[in-house]
Amino acid sequence: MNMNKKLLIPLLIVALTGAGACKKWLDVQPRDKVSEEKLFTTEQGFYSTLNSIYLDMTQLESYGGQLTMELIDIMAHQYNVGTSHKLTTLASYGYSSDTSKARFNMLWRESYQMIATANKILSAIDDRKSIFMKEQHYRHVKGEAYAMRAFLHFDMLRVFGPVYVSMDSLKQSIPYNRAFDTRYQELLPANQVIDRVLSDLDSALVLLHDDPIIANGPLLSPDPLQGSNFWRMRSFRMNYYAVKALQARVHLYRLDKPSAMAAAQAVISAQPGRFPLSTRITFKATRPTRIVFFIVNCCSASTTST
Numbered sequence: 001m002n003m004n005k006k007l008l009i010p011l012l013i014v015a016l017t018g019a020g021a022c023k024k025w026l027d028v029q030p031r032d033k034v035s036e037e038k039l040f041t042t043e044q045g046f047y048s049t050l051n052s053i054y055l056d057m058t059q060l061e062s063y064g065g066q067l068t069m070e071l072i073d074i075m076a077h078q079y080n081v082g083t084s085h086k087l088t089t090l091a092s093y094g095y096s097s098d099t100s101k102a103r104f105n106m107l108w109r110e111s112y113q114m115i116a117t118a119n120k121i122l123s124a125i126d127d128r129k130s131i132f133m134k135e136q137h138y139r140h141v142k143g144e145a146y147a148m149r150a151f152l153h154f155d156m157l158r159v160f161g162p163v164y165v166s167m168d169s170l171k172q173s174i175p176y177n178r179a180f181d182t183r184y185q186e187l188l189p190a191n192q193v194i195d196r197v198l199s200d201l202d203s204a205l206v207l208l209h210d211d212p213i214i215a216n217g218p219l220l221s222p223d224p225l226q227g228s229n230f231w232r233m234r235s236f237r238m239n240y241y242a243v244k245a246l247q248a249r250v251h252l253y254r255l256d257k258p259s260a261m262a263a264a265q266a267v268i269s270a271q272p273g274r275f276p277l278s279t280r281i282t283f284k285a286t287r288p289t290r291i292v293f294f295i296v297n298c299c300s301a302s303t304t305s306t
Helices: 002-017 019-026 043-057 071-075 098-131 135-160 166-170 190-207 212-216 240-253 257-268 280-285 288-305
Strands: none
Touching: 043 098, 043 135, 071 098, 098 135, 135 190, 135 240, 166 190, 190 240, 212 240, 240 257
């Protein structure tokens, strides 16, 4: 019994003296988690958060796979997957199978996580407008965030919503998340989703009205003054003309052909000098993440133009 007391007293002393250190340990910021207070205290923090959406889009779970060469193409029977492939069930219209549901759930989750990132930018940027060196930079970050939110919702509607013809546009489709929170968002009729997509695109176009690509072209070379290249390489981002091309696609999806033509003509008329064909040198000098997004948007714009 006495031996137990002798052991217990030192242990209590260690526990009491270490309580302060333990509290400090609990207060340490996780290395892979940056708080909003730190992330959005600088202009660069907003740039990094916006870029994270582009980077996430290159992943297999999103445009890097599911929305380009895998899930969508297999559903469209672009490949002969055979009878023993892991996605044979998906190619055979077995959409209720566990394998197919896992793919759909992954795409849904990843897409709405990227939408949440765009919403985080939009929810924080107005209160921190003063940290931007130029008012133009604030507007362009905000404009790209609006456009990315619209872009992602539009593809979620095309994948999970009803076919947008006749009365089907009144059927429930997907939620349109416009706030960074965890509250349940109701499913909206497809026509209301399209209304919100177009509203976000209108907001983006207003904010990007002086996008550098309009006056200076794609700016495919690094800054000769050795400054930041964030506002260069505009052909590889959601620039003003990319938003106009997306606007044309959305109007065409709604079967509003006059509005689609007007938006498409705005891109077509600006094409000379704005969207040159990429060369082998350009591809070698450009980061893969930008290339993937460039291909996705150029294909979309070309489809609209034709």
